[in-house]
Amino acid sequence: MAVYAFSVIPLLALIAAIPVAWGLGFLSWTDVIIAAVFYVISGLGITVGFHRYFTHGSFKANRGLRMALAATGQMAVQGPVIIWVADHRRHHAFSDREGDPHSPWLYGTSVPALAKGFWHAHMGWIFDRDMTNQQRFAPDLLADKDIARINKYFWVWTIISIVGPGVIGGLVTWSWSGALTAFFWAGLVRVALLHHVTWSVNSICHMIGERPFSSRDKSANFWPLALLSFGESWHNLHHADPTCARHGVLRGQLDISARVIWAFERFGWATKVRWPNAQRLARIQATADEMGH
Template sequence: MTATVSAGPKPLIEGQRNLATRIGVYVFVLLPFAALIAAVPLAWGWGLTWLDVALAVFFFYFSGLGVTVGYHRLFTHGSFKANRPLKIVLAVMGSMAVQSPPITWVADHRRHHAFSDRDGDPHSPWLFGTSPVALAKGFWHAHMGWLFEHSVTNKQRFAPDLLADRDIVRINKLFPLLTGLTLILPALIGGLLTWSWWGAFTAFFWAGLVRVAILHHVTWSTNSICHMIGERPFASRDKAANFWPLAILSFGESWHNLHHADPTCARHGVLKGQIDTSARLIWLFEKFGWATDVRWPTPQRLEKISAK
């Protein structure tokens, strides 16, 4: 009989991003951001209609909740179990936020929790020190600078369950197609409803590029702002904090202190007045029977993790 030799813990990094992936990151981070900057003068007097606003809001919620409910609370932390159709739909919705394929996103985020605000965390603002210059550098790194680094989080170590899920693997491979759809669909709808190329262009600009850019910065603000300032009513081993101004735009994700104190909890806004639309959507899924084993907070658990 041959003895089994332990290979030891898997490394954090599995390799480097290839050139096509690096170019894609630059395009889909910087192009929507450039559109956001251009949106200010464009909005003054022409180029924006109520149809553009309605489409932008719809796709913002559609793709944003795909990230917060699907990528984050379901796939990363297992806050609830979803039936197969819901699992697939949430993975597609999250992919249309253009924040990377689901397996990559989950691996990065699990690594973030494993090393939160320490060496190994892919996007902590505290990695360079506490001086004003170090914090400015840390803010940039946590907000979006880390996206331009070439190292790739080891998916075999941090997301083996998703690598074994054939549905998620298929959707992971469809990420380029879903990225195209998230920009083309608003343009198609806008063009058909206005029956004009101009209606297609303005919908593409506002509900496509600008919407993606805003959603990017809301998500990135959770990595940067919510690890720097805010309230910390619960005990966590890092600097995660609640930042209420982002609560609605982030679908409840900015109640970040509770999340790091109890990562598998399906609700992040657990205190009075803390709006958490992601948790409300999970509640609806549970009522319809599409979600089960939801990890709702309990008074006993909240008392246990309260900051003393």
């Protein structure tokens, strides 16, 4: 219940604040639209780009798409692409074991230990971390001149992501108040929301939820996050088959990121997409059933 409280209550508080802000004139449709556009662009930059493409190689991308995914992923303000990928590859190498940078299970299974583990997995690891060896976990990206250049200018994409909405809001409304509210909602609040959604996959999706597939760790599916995470919260299949381009493979599992990859494939920008294989899914699901998951 504590995990649900930590994940749901802040979101409900934000939703409750929206009509108040609207009534006071501190939120408008312009802010909402700009925030939604930036959330989708930066969020898919993380899920399709940083995660499924750069970390796991779920598909091949042409040069233009590759650079666009690196840039839009950095607009999520979750760190430079090479650091993000190195951390996540390390997470998979040691998932829920010693060496995992953000497992909630490192301190034990008692209530106090899990509370400490939840905080560590969600965001504590960012403040007290040992840097992942990039030469070991991301040598391919270090050797890529295009990606290394984009990685170097992470600060530029951060400024564009946070300040850009305010500039757009000011130009659309032709007012300083429009710039301020767009900066707040589409810049700061949007980045914070996306951060917590991403961190919730690290924390909540390794603590509670359904586990229909067999994996070596505690990864689970947490359906309430499926829409906001663009399908990343179907986390159990991902850890059972990390290179799969689609995470939501069962009936009713919405996976927006997979649909975007499908569109990229149709346009010819993405090739060799690793779509789920029926035989592979049957095998890992059968193994999970045998293990009592």
